[in-house]
Every structure is written in C-alpha cells, then in structure tokens.
Amino acid sequence: MEITNEKIDEALVARFEGSLDTTTAPQALSHFDALIEGGDSTIVVDFSSVDFVSSAGLRVLLATAKKIGTSGSLRLFGLNPSVREVFDVSGFSTIFAIFDDEPSALAG
Amino acid sequence: MDRHRVGDQDSRALVGWNGLLLLLALVSIVIITYELAFVHQPRLPTSVVIYAIDTVFLAGLWTRRPRSPADGADPDRSRSRQLFGFGLLLLGNVPIDVLFFIGDGELWGISLVLWLRLLRLLRLGAIFELLRRLERYSESNTAALRILRLVIIVFLVLQSLTCIWYLVPYIQNFPSDSWPVVEGIVGEGAGVSYLLSAYWVVTTATTIGFGDIVPGNTDEYLLALLVMLVGASLFAYVIATGASLISSLNLSKVSFWNRVDTVESYLRARKIDRSVGEEVRRYYEYLWDRHGTLREDTLLSDLPAPLRLDVMSKLLGDLLTNVPVFRHASPALRNELLLSLEPVVTQPGGYLVTDGDVADGIYFIAAGRVEVVSADGETVHGTLSAGDYFGDLTLLLKERRSASVRSVGFSEAFQLDAASYERIRSDYPELREVLTKSSSERSSTLTDLVLEGVVL
Numbered sequence: 053m054e055i056t057n058e059k060i061d062e063a064l065v066a067r068f069e070g071s072l073d074t075t076t077a078p079q080a081l082s083h084f085d086a087l088i089e090g091g092d093s094t095i096v097v098d099f100s101s102v103d104f105v106s107s108a109g110l111r112v113l114l115a116t117a118k119k120i121g122t123s124g125s126l127r128l129f130g131l132n133p134s135v136r137e138v139f140d141v142s143g144f145s146t147i148f149a150i151f152d153d154e155p156s157a158l159a160g
Numbered sequence: 161m162d163r164h165r166v167g168d169q170d171s172r173a174l175v176g177w178n179g180l181l182l183l184l185a186l187v188s189i190v191i192i193t194y195e196l197a198f199v200h201q202p203r204l205p206t207s208v209v210i211y212a213i214d215t216v217f218l219a220g221l222w223t224r225r226p227r228s229p230a231d232g233a234d235p236d237r238s239r240s241r242q243l244f245g246f247g248l249l250l251l252g253n254v255p256i257d258v259l260f261f262i263g264d265g266e267l268w269g270i271s272l273v274l275w276l277r278l279l280r281l282l283r284l285g286a287i288f289e290l291l292r293r294l295e296r297y298s299e300s301n302t303a304a305l306r307i308l309r310l311v312i313i314v315f316l317v318l319q320s321l322t323c324i325w326y327l328v329p330y331i332q333n334f335p336s337d338s339w340p341v342v343e344g345i346v347g348e349g350a351g352v353s354y355l356l357s358a359y360w361v362v363t364t365a366t367t368i369g370f371g372d373i374v375p376g377n378t379d380e381y382l383l384a385l386l387v388m389l390v391g392a393s394l395f396a397y398v399i400a401t402g403a404s405l406i407s408s409l410n411l412s413k414v415s416f417w418n419r420v421d422t423v424e425s426y427l428r429a430r431k432i433d434r435s436v437g438e439e440v441r442r443y444y445e446y447l448w449d450r451h452g453t454l455r456e457d458t459l460l461s462d463l464p465a466p467l468r469l470d471v472m473s474k475l476l477g478d479l480l481t482n483v484p485v486f487r488h489a490s491p492a493l494r495n496e497l498l499l500s501l502e503p504v505v506t507q508p509g510g511y512l513v514t515d516g517d518v519a520d521g522i523y524f525i526a527a528g529r530v531e532v533v534s535a536d537g538e539t540v541h542g543t544l545s546a547g548d549y550f551g552d553l554t555l556l557l558k559e560r561r562s563a564s565v566r567s568v569g570f571s572e573a574f575q576l577d578a579a580s581y582e583r584i585r586s587d588y589p590e591l592r593e594v595l596t597k598s599s600s601e602r603s604s605t606l607t608d609l610v611l612e613g614v615v616l
C-alpha cells in the first residue's frame with residue numbers, strides 16, 4: 053500500500069493507494085499514529101485510489117478518529133460506492149466526516 | 161385504525177340486533193305453541209307480547225322488501241323467488257289471527273286465533289337465517305354459536321313434542337285410557353300439564369324412560385314411537401356435535417401442545433439429556449405465551465399477500481416498532497421488509513450466530529438482550545438490546561464473523577438474509593438511507609466492538 057502525504061494549509065492530506073485490509077492495516081495505523089504524534093490534528097484521507105476496505109481497515113480509521121478526538125478531525129473523501137455503502141449502512145459515516153471530493157473535504 | 165373501530169361498532173350493533181330478533185322469534189314460537197296445546201284460548205297479556213313482536217318483525221321486514229334484482233341475475237327468476245320468499249315472510253309475520261277474535265271460532269275445542277297463530281312457525285326459517293348472520297358478523301365465537309344453534313334445535317324439537325303429547329288426548333276429548341286421565345291432571349292448571357308432558361317427552365327422548373307415565377291407547381303408542389325415534393336420533397346428533405365442538409374448541413392450542421409432546425417424547429426415546437428436554441419445553445412455552453403458534457409466517461402463508469401484510473403488521477406491530485429500520489422505512493419498503501424479515505426467537509443461552517460464520521444476513525433485535533461473546537463463550541465483549549442490529553459489516557465486507565452472539569434471556573430478532581438485502585437494496589434505494597438513519601439509534605457498542613477487532 054502506498055501512502056503519500058501532502059500538507060495543504062492546516063490540513064494534512066494522506067493519499068492512500070491499494071487495499072486497506074488485514075495486511076496493510078498495521079502500516080496505515082502506524083502512519084496515522086506518526087502523523088498525530090507529529091502534531092497533525094486535521095487529517096484528510098484520499099480514498100480515490102483505494103479499491104477495498106476490510107474490517108481491519110475500518111478499525112484503523114475508527115481508532116484514529118478516536119485518538120484525534122475533539123481536538124481535530126478525520127475527514128475522508130473519494131470513497132468508492134461499495135466502501136461508501138459499508139460506511140452508510142454501519143453508521144460509521146456519522147462518525148467520520150465524509151466528503152465527495154477534495155476541495156469540500158479541505159473546506160470542512 | 162378509525163375505520164376498523166367503526167366497523168367493530170357496526171358489527172357489534174348488528175350482532176345485538178340479530179340476537180334480539182332471534183330471542184323474540186323463539187319467545188313468540190314458545191308462547192304460541194304453549195297456548196295452543198295447554199291454554200286453548202288467547203289471553204290478553206300474551207296476545208300483547210305476540211303482536212308487539214310481530215310489529216318488530218314487520219318493521220325489520222320493511223327494510224328487506226324486494227328491490228330491483230342484482231345485476232347479472234336472471235331478472236324473472238330472481239324476482240319471482242324474491243317475491244315468494246317475501247310472501248312467506250309476510251305470512252309468518254302479519255297478525256291475520258286478529259280477524260278471528262270476532263266470532264269465537266273454534267276447531268277441536270281450540271280458538272281459531274291460536275290455530276292461525278301457528279303461521280308464525282314460518283319464523284323457524286328466520287331463526288336459522290339469524291344464526292347464520294350472527295356467525296358472519298361476530299367473527300369469533302363460532303363454536304359458541306354452533307352450541308347455541310344445537311341448543312335451539314333440541315329445545316324446539318322437545319317443545320313441539322311436548323305440545324303434541326298433550327294436544328292429541330285433548331283433541332280426542334281425553335279418552336279414559338289417555339295419559340292425562342290416568343295421571344289425573346285433567347282440569348289441573350296448564351302449567352302442571354306442560355310440566356308433566358315435558359317431563360315424559362324428555363325422559364322418553366333421552367331413553368331414560370322411568371315408566372311412571374305411559375301411553376294408554378294406540379294413538380299414544382304411535383306418538384311414543386315417534387318421540388323415541390326422534391329423541392334417539394336427536395341426542396345422538398347432540399353428542400356427536402358436542403364431541404366435535406369440544407375437540408375443535410381450542411384446536412390451535414391442542415395442535416401446538418401435541419407438537420410439543422411429540423418432540424419431547426422423541427427426545428426421551430432418543431435418551432437425550434433431561435436438561436435439554438426442559439430447555440426445549442421452555443422454548444415452546446415462550447412461543448405459546450408470546451406468539452400462540454409455532455410459526456406465524458407459515459401459519460399465514462395461505463393468505464393472499466395484501467391480507468397477510470395486514471395481519472402480520474398487526475401481529476408483529478409491537479415488536480417491529482422496536483426496530484428502527486422499520487420505523488424509518490416508507491410504507492412500501494415496510495411491506496417489502498415485512499414479507500422478507502424472518503422472525504428468530506432464541507432461548508436463554510442460545511446462539512443467534514457463532515464465531516466463524518459466513519455472513520448470512522442482518523439481525524435486527526426487537527426484544528430481549530443478547531451478548532457478544534468470544535468463540536469459547538467465556539469473554540463478553542458487549543451487550544446489544546432492542547433497536548440494535550448486527551451482521552451488516554460481515555455482510556457488506558464479505559467477511560466471517562469474529563465473535564458469537566448469545567441470547568441472555570429469551571430474545572426476538574428479525575433476520576434480513578443476504579439475498580433479500582441485495583434484492584431490496586436494488587428495488588428500494590432508500591434502504592441505505594433508512595439504515596443510515598437507523599444506525600444513529602444503535603448503541604455505541606458496535607463501534608467499540610470494531611475497535612476491539614470484533615466484526616459481526
């Protein structure tokens with residue numbers, strides 16, 4: 053899994069590429085942990101190039117959202133329809149801030 | 161709701177009105193036959209009662225006068241049949257006998273007024289028509305109405321035999337060998353004659369036959385033969401009908417517990433542990449208390465879909481209000497869900513799903529509490545209750561469950577299986593929105609579970 057960081061104003065955009073599943077989840081988790089420790093509290097995750105999210109991936113996102121808490125926010129955009137459905141049906145779309153595209157995600 | 165309530169009132173009023181007519185018809189027949197056989201002359205108080213009843217029936221008749229025939233029916237035939245029926249009704253209810261009060265006409269020592277009143281016996285047809293109507297309007301209690309019909313038949317047969325048994329010697333002017341003379345009741349009051357006559361008819365018809373009152377001449381022997389034959393058949397009919405009524409009185413209960421007994425004796429025969437047998441019984445007891453049947457959905461499978469929907473939404477109404485997805489759905493989606501949701505009743509300690517299961521659907525909890533436990537059942541990760549649902553993550557992510565769900569007490573859930581979910585999702589795009597809305601009413605337990613790595 054490829055993750056590239058890009059700082060846009062206050063927000064840090066993390067662009068994911070590949071699948072967020074059991075094998076790549078630890079890598080994603082440590083990446084987020086590093087960002088939070090580095091002082092980033094507004095993390096925007098670009099899911100445009102993510103084709104699949106497993107329960108392990110969801111766990112990473114939930115854990116990260118919990119760590120950021122109220123001091124910042126975890127925003128997601130570019131989710132493909134099947135991933136979006138998982139978020140909607142499970143109710144996680146109310147836990148994360150989900151946006152359709154990058155500009156709206158950056159605007160919050 | 162209001163529509164139904166009005167309907168209830170209507171049918172209750174109809175039951176009351178038809179019940180009253182039934183009672184009046186019976187009273188008039190009893191008075192008329194009694195006076196004819198035992199009093200022989202019209203009396204003022206009973207005449208008033210009879211004409212009052214006639215008035216009620218004539219008023220009822222006015223509302224049923226023949227109208228233009230129904231569409232599609234053969235006009236000539238149905239018209240003439242209607243007129244014939246109406247003529248009979250008229251004959252049975254119009255007090256023609258009033259005309260004979262003038263002139264003291266008598267036949268065999270009995271006033272013509274009373275003979276003509278026998279035309280009211282045409283009301284017998286009305287009695288059975290009324291019973292049919294009561295059966296139609298009252299919906300429930302058909303067993304009670306069948307008992308009522310039986311009692312009325314028995315009573316009317318015994319009443320007519322009682323009257324005939326006394327009337328025959330009376331018309332013959334009490335021959336010295338006739339039973340009233342032998343018993344010495346000639347000249348006694350009508351009440352005594354009626355009582356003794358009824359007593360003989362009942363003892364003979366029930367085949368008890370004490371033999372204290374016996375036929376004295378050929379006519380009475382013939383009558384006695386008639387009473388014995390009619391009586392024996394009548395009581396055979398009573399017993400047969402009574403037996404079938406009693407066994408059908410609570411058919412659903414009997415068949416339910418028969419089923420339970422079958423299962424239990426099977427378990428005993430296979431030497432299954434007693435505690436399992438007790439668990440099985442508790443499960444059935446719960447089903448009976450809460451649902452009154454083994455499977456509501458299969459019981460109703462004969463009904464056409466719209467009617468089944470109506471019945472199911474009433475039956476499951478209380479439970480389904482606990483399921484958010486049902487509350488938020490549009491009426492069309494709700495109907496679709498009603499037909500697709502499978503009720504799942506789980507006994508205390510029973511498992512709804514187990515660790516490692518392939519996702520088979522979404523479970524909506526409607527009543528009771530369930531625990532999310534580890535595969536060995538030792539660790540409890542969390543508790544879910546009415547309004548919660550699970551199974552969505554594994555279904556959508558196509559993963560296996562990583563924990564089991566165990567019922568604490570009895571619990572009731574509805575399962576939306578994977579195939580139905582796919583179908584409804586494509587037919588009703590609103591389902592996703594409804595689920596998102598429902599998810600806000602979920603307890604936070606599920607989020608915590610995902611954080612713990614538990615996926616259901």
